[in-house]
Amino acid sequence: xxxxxxxxxxxxxxxxxxxxxxxMCPALAVTNAAINGLTMGLATLFVLLASGLFxxxxxxxxxxxxxxxxxxxxxxxxxxxxxxxxxxxYPAIHEVLGIYVPLIVVNCIILGRMEAFxxxxxxxxxxxxxxxMGLGFTWALVLLGAIREFLGFGAIFGFKILGSWYxxxxxxxxxxxxxxTLGLLIAMMNIIRKQKAEAxxxxxxxxxxxx
Amino acid sequence: xxxxxxxFFAAVVTENFVFYRFLxxxxxxxxxxxxxxxxxxxxxxxxxxxxxxxxxxxxxxxVLDKFGxxxxxxxxxxxxxxxxxxxxxxxxxxxxxxLYKAFGIYLPLITTNCVVLGLVLLTILKGYNFLEALIFAxxxxxxxxxxxxxxxxxxxxxxxxxVPEALKGVxxxxxxxGLLALAFGGFVGMIK
Amino acid sequence: xxETLKLAITLMVISVFSAAALAVVYEKxxxxxxxxxxxxxxNALKEVLPAEHYEEFKLDVVNAExxxxxxxxxxxxxxxxxxxxxPGFQSVIKVLIGIDTKTKTVTNIKILEHLETPGLxxxxxxxxxxxxxxxxxLEKQDFDAxxxxxxxxxxxxxxxxxxxxxxxxxxxxxxx
Numbered sequence: 001x002x003x004x005x006x007x008x009x010x011x012x013x014x015x016x017x018x019x020x021x022x023x024m025c026p027a028l029a030v031t032n033a034a035i036n037g038l039t040m041g042l043a044t045l046f047v048l049l050a051s052g053l054f055x056x057x058x059x060x061x062x063x064x065x066x067x068x069x070x071x072x073x074x075x076x077x078x079x080x081x082x083x084x085x086x087x088x089x090y091p092a093i094h095e096v097l098g099i100y101v102p103l104i105v106v107n108c109i110i111l112g113r114m115e116a117f118x119x120x121x122x123x124x125x126x127x128x129x130x131x132x133m134g135l136g137f138t139w140a141l142v143l144l145g146a147i148r149e150f151l152g153f154g155a156i157f158g159f160k161i162l163g164s165w166y167x168x169x170x171x172x173x174x175x176x177x178x179x180x181t182l183g184l185l186i187a188m189m190n191i192i193r194k195q196k197a198e199a200x201x202x203x204x205x206x207x208x209x210x211x
Numbered sequence: 212x213x214x215x216x217x218x219f220f221a222a223v224v225t226e227n228f229v230f231y232r233f234l235x236x237x238x239x240x241x242x243x244x245x246x247x248x249x250x251x252x253x254x255x256x257x258x259x260x261x262x263x264x265x266x267x268x269x270x271x272x273x274v275l276d277k278f279g280x281x282x283x284x285x286x287x288x289x290x291x292x293x294x295x296x297x298x299x300x301x302x303x304x305x306x307x308x309x310l311y312k313a314f315g316i317y318l319p320l321i322t323t324n325c326v327v328l329g330l331v332l333l334t335i336l337k338g339y340n341f342l343e344a345l346i347f348a349x350x351x352x353x354x355x356x357x358x359x360x361x362x363x364x365x366x367x368x369x370x371x372x373x374v375p376e377a378l379k380g381v382x383x384x385x386x387x388x389g390l391l392a393l394a395f396g397g398f399v400g401m402i403k
Numbered sequence: 404x405x406e407t408l409k410l411a412i413t414l415m416v417i418s419v420f421s422a423a424a425l426a427v428v429y430e431k432x433x434x435x436x437x438x439x440x441x442x443x444x445x446n447a448l449k450e451v452l453p454a455e456h457y458e459e460f461k462l463d464v465v466n467a468e469x470x471x472x473x474x475x476x477x478x479x480x481x482x483x484x485x486x487x488x489x490p491g492f493q494s495v496i497k498v499l500i501g502i503d504t505k506t507k508t509v510t511n512i513k514i515l516e517h518l519e520t521p522g523l524x525x526x527x528x529x530x531x532x533x534x535x536x537x538x539x540x541l542e543k544q545d546f547d548a549x550x551x552x553x554x555x556x557x558x559x560x561x562x563x564x565x566x567x568x569x570x571x572x573x574x575x576x577x578x579x
Binding site: 021022024025026028029068069072073076077079080084102105106107108111171174175176177178179180182183184186187188190191194 | 230231232233234235236237240282284285286289290293319322323325328329332375376377378381382383384385386388389390392393396
């Protein structure tokens with residue numbers, strides 16, 4: 001089923017953080033702990049779905065020349081609505097999400113997917129793509145956050161794993177740790193991807209010819 | 212006066228938008244390959260920063276606040292930035308064709324560059340007055356250009372080095388950015 | 404020209420829809436958000452300096468955005484609470500500072516509002532950090548910042564020190 005394929009696409013093959021490399025700004029900023037990464041990921045997933053739905057709905061009504069400003073307005077509108085809605089009815093959650101909201105507005109993943117997918121595809125596929133990208137973004141952030149939290153605080157999701165003997169690597173909580181961790185993770189993903197490709201290639205070619 | 216200097220210095224060095232606030236990373240990694248394009252991008256972004264910050268400041272305090280329309284902040288700010296970039300695009304297309312070509316897709320992408328939106332929102336969040344906002348914008352542009360130029364200098368040299376396949380491109384750029392962030396991080400707490 | 408006009412109209416239509424949607428949501432949620440804010444402030448006042456009732460007044464001190472007098476049940480003033488804005492890393496941190504007029508000490512502080520970095524700057528809300536200010540008077544001027552959240556924590560410390568010092572001095576001079 002095509003929609004399923006679109007969904008799975010965002011989780012590994014075209015993972016927004018490790019592969020397409022979009023939306024790094026908020027990704028790096030809030031992944032000092034796993035829970036923050038999870039929160040950011042889910043919030044972004046939510047906005048991706050809503051924006052994807054709207055953009056896909058009106059995709060045939062907008063001329064290609066001004067599609068970007070239109071997408072941006074739609075995204076900004078929806079983020080603002082979500083912000084006010086939470087502030088009024090779920091103030092506790094709103095406090096937790098605090099700074100994430102404006103960060104979602106500047107997240108290029110959302111605009112990127114509107115431009116690359118939702119603007120050209122039917123609603124069902126657009127929603128699937130949005131969902132997949134959102135999930136892909138979320139697990140990438142949780143992984144990033146978990147690594148940084150583990151090395152920086154000796155904990156994961158708040159559970160202290162390393163005892164007090166561990167001299168916490170403060171640098172992991174700071175920007176440096178974020179950049180280096182993401183760089184190494186992308187490199188690792190590249191290696192994994194290459195090995196997978198070589199394995200499949202060898203399986204097809206019979207193992208002799210170079211891939 | 213000292214306060215303005217502190218704002219400028221912080222924006223360039225101690226709280227650099229790229230190395231400390233994680234803003235503007237996508238174009239930063241994409242346009243920092245060659246020093247020439249890096250400088251061009253830096254100048255273009257600086258110009259957009261200064262003009263849009265001034266306009267959005269006026270917009271916030273003389274329109275949004277005055278008429279009680281805080282809910283239009285994100286949408287209106289983004290529209291200001293988008294329109295400004297559109298004008299710059301048209302100008303460059305006509306009068307600076309070579310540079311326009313070099314920029315390619317990254318000129319219109321300044322619209323979605325989180326540095327710009329981040330700056331205009333941050334200016335309001337921090338409650339700066341107009342002069343402070345202006346200095347903040349100039350400093351941010353200078354800091355961004357500085358980051359781009361440093362990065363491009365390093366990457367131009369790395370072009371000649373033997374980099375492992377997996378690290379080529381973005382991964383290595385990120386690691387370098389991390390080390391630069393570490394260096395810049397040494398300046399934290401310098402002011403006040 | 405015709406095409407530009409069409410583009411402009413499309414953009415305008417979308418903008419109008421957007422503005423309309425936002426206006427409607429704002430109208431509905433604004434009163435609720437304000438009520439939430441008031442409730443939050445009242446709870447915070449009680450946390451910072453428990454009292455029978457509070458009265459807002461105007462205090463002409465540079466860092467006092469809002470000031471409240473605290474009264475016990477016999478209507479004696481026991482202290483005052485000041486809302487002080489502290490310029491943080493990426494937002495203005497609103498700090499609530501409670502001061503006991505009799506003992507001339509800071510009773511407690513609470514972070515009312517902030518938009519600092521989650522996991523780093525947001526640690527200014529941790530009890531370990533805030534507890535430093537409990538029951539402190541003019542003698543204590545050294546406070547510990549938070550590693551990895553230098554700017555946010557220093558902003559709070561500086562703001563509390565400045566405001567508390569000034570107010571305690573005014574109390575000693577009998578001006579409050």
